Amino acid sequence: MEKVSPFYNEAVQQIKSAILESQLESAKAVNRQMLSLYYAIGRFVSENSREGTWGTSAINTISAQLRQELPGLRGFSSSNIKNMRLFYESWQPALNRSPTANDLENAENGPKSPKISIFALLDINRQPLADDLDFSEFLSLSFTHHMEILLKTSSLKERAFYIHQAVINHWDKYTLRNYLKADLFHHQGQMPNNFALTMPKTLHAQKAIAMFKDEYLLDFINVEEIDERNPQDIDERIVENSIVQNVKNFILTFGKDFTYVGHQIHLEKLDHDMWVDLLFFNRELQSLVVVELKKGDFKPSYLGQLAAYMRVLNDDERKTNENPVIGIILCQNADKPYVEYLLQDYNQPMGVATYKVMPEKLKAVLPDEKMLFEAMRKQP
Known part of the structure; x- marks a missing residue:
């Protein structure tokens, strides 16, 4: 391989940095769209299954037909659709939202047959109620991470804590799961530290924090x-x-x-x-x-x-x-x-x-x- 001169190497590094940054921003945008879609579907399912006319087997039937009409579709099993409903129901009370055109259109259709809009989450123009929750961090975390947190926490403050830690420390779902199992939120010390970021072993970091x-x-x-x-x-x-x-x-x-x-x-x-x-x-x-x-x-x-x-x-x-x-x-x-x-x-x-x-x-x-x-x- 021909050796690149220092002059061109600098140009290569700058272009490489721009490409990686662009890829990161694209991934974030895709994740925001996906979370918004799941939130909107969760809302649609919640309003029809909780108080609507859907029967007890409706979600199973919908999941099976979706996969039949869209071969290769992933992430829409009946259990995951229920997770979307949980995602919406868990976060909806905590989010301040102003009425949008989509909301008004949904209201006109009536609560029994809402129209799904993937902008249901992205249209939020104010911060969530939790003072310590950064909404950009909320949108950058994957749905899998969100579900790990929702299924193992009981308060908004606890959710906000794990979202922040998972984002700034780049936890994969297994690391997040370990910290949730160790109940890091309730065992954390008050001393400012970077233990969770610098100690690769979850239990070791949890012990040091406590x-x-x-x-x-x-x-x-x-x-x-x-x-x-x-x-x-x-x-x-x-x-x-x-x-x-x-x-x-x-x-x-x-x-x-x-x-x-x-x-x-x-x-x-x-x-x-x-x-x-x-x-x-x-x-x-x-x-x-x-x-x-x-x-x-x-x-x-x-x-x-x-x-x-x-x-x-x-x-x-x-x-x-x-x-x-x-x-x-x-x-x-x-x-x-x-x-x-x-x-x-x-x-x-x-x-x-x-x-x-x-x-x-x-x-x-x-x-x-x-x-x-x-x-x-x-x-x-």
Whole structure:
């Protein structure tokens, strides 16, 4: 094969990119049309089978005749036509729709004999009721994916969650099915993270998401040293030293199955020195977990620094039987949507959590831990 010059290679890559983009947009358009058709058929079947004059075997008869008149037709078995009805009935109450010419025409024909229009779904000119559901994501997800979600969820918020995750993470139906089975929605943590995107094993990602909190109360930190400072500008080293001195308490706060490896771990790569604040190993996740402590608000640069540490740990420290390193930024404040947005560009499992310390005044009014334990033991 003749070698292409760099000049022409650039042109080839641009044309190739345009072709792939066009193919993607064409596929999306086809999917939107298909969803709209199924929604419209679902509406037609619902209005005739639920309150209309159709008999109990009507759907079976219609399916058989469709396949007879259109040889090779796929996707119109009686069970799939019932799925179209479910698709319409599940989403119709949640969609805000303004009357269109097609709706008015259908109304004139009466509810018993509606006219099917494939624009029934595409003509929606307002967002669905769910604030966290992007309608473009709704239309880009395949009907098979939609049915997996509808058959295994019970609320609009839950549906919106799986639609969003399936689209942004490019889940195939089997991956989606695994996350539905693992009940990811009800076990998800609140910490901004990219675990579902970066961990190929569904169960491993689900465990990691459930493992970490979005905020930790570090009530064992020596706040006497902090009181003299701006509470929004806590020295990272004070926090780190307090964690090291109270590592057992920190592990109990952080979660289960953590083992302390060390602090200020020295890494060296290509003549560059790095120092990891805190390093743990989690038996449940079978992963090293690196924790970087930061004062004040979250900054995008923290993710780059953490990614560098994780790269070296994965290359030089991780055992062959261990899962990839997990990284956590622990800072005082973080804007969750902003963090989640930035995490999409990182291919290593990372999350950002916040921490708070307990002022001495609040500590003073809390009961002594030993006294509280004794009181609980005396309860009948």
